[in-house]
Amino acid sequence: MTTYDIALIGFGGVNRTLAELIATRGGELRRDLGFGLRVVAITDLRLGSLVRGEGIDLEKALRLVPGAATFRDHGGSAEADNERIIRTCPADIICEATFTNPTDGEPAASHVRWALDSGKSVCTTNKGPVALHGAELKAMARQNGLHFEFEGAVMSGTPVLRFAKRLFPGLSLHGFEGILNGTSNYVLGRMEDGLSFDEAVREAQQRGYAEADPTADIDGYDVQLKVLILANELLGANLTLADVKREGISALTPGDLRQAGSEGRRWKLVGSARRNPDGTVTAQVAPAALPLDHGLAGVSGANNAVSFSTDLLGAVTVAGPGAGRMETAYALLSDIIAMHEARSRETANA
């Protein structure tokens, strides 16, 4: 049976949860999926790095508390040393889950380049490299006969990208609108319940929904990246960050939310894009007070939903979890499953 050796770049909420899944459910996964997973390298800014060709003891690695210990105490190094480890470790697949940088996608984009340049496929939940360097990185993967998968970059474990790519050939897609950030949606809901803005953000952080800097969620930068990914991947647009107008929810007050409630409306942060008659695509992120019978008004908590406007089917809506450690770790697993399926098809056709 095939075993994929993987390297975890960034050992925070998402990659730790993937490691937990492999440690606790590796046997079941092997039986159900027809392949095994072995973690041979881990790097993290706060923990340093560890490489073990025979496989890392994940239970031991998961017990390390950032700030209190590093991999140096366990035969590794206190430095992340990403370039050397990504290029030289014996992994088949790199799972990139470091901080999203909404401005230039670095250093994660370099992590992806180093992997693809050294013969390793990549799956990532990091929106930066996909939104800001997606075309380059997909081409690099293709040229090198490797995979670059990023289902978790939009709507975490809810497979919106694969779903849309399978559904839309044969249809014309006019555009989409959606709730694409779990944190801001959770915060708006908790403010409606009476929590202060700061309390609601703290809860979203504790639940593992928020970015390392939650202003990325609140001020719409996170949705800006996701709109860019959806527009470029699904509408065939060639947009850059500056093409997606952005406004977040930080100006909304509890009074605004109460007022909307009394008018039968609910404030939501909506990301959207539409194809214009001349073929160009217009995209934006902005708060909107939606009437309660609007399809997106009932999306609650950290859930997300995106409604695609199509010619033959009308509106097609995909809804599900939009954030969370397990939900996003599952997205990485789904990427590895997609790579395995592609590899099995290639072998069958050879």
Ligand SMILES: NC(=O)c1ccc[n+]([C@@H]2O[C@H](COP(=O)([O-])OP(=O)(O)OC[C@H]3O[C@@H](n4cnc5c(N)ncnc54)[C@H](O)[C@@H]3O)[C@@H](O)[C@H]2O)c1
């Ligand atoms: N948590 C979610 O719900 C969710 C959902 C979808 C996508 N994402 C994305 O997945 C990624 C990881 O999310 P998370 O919740 O695990 O974040 P996190 O903050 O819990 O973990 C990130 C980890 O990466 C490490 N790191 C940062 N820069 C690094 C570098 N240059 N080299 C090595 N390590 C580095 C940090 O020390 C931290 O441990 C982010 O890009 C996030 O935007 C998260």
Ligand SMILES: N[C@@H](CCO)C(=O)O
């Ligand atoms: N911080 C993001 C994680 C998912 O990309 C959110 O809250 O939606």
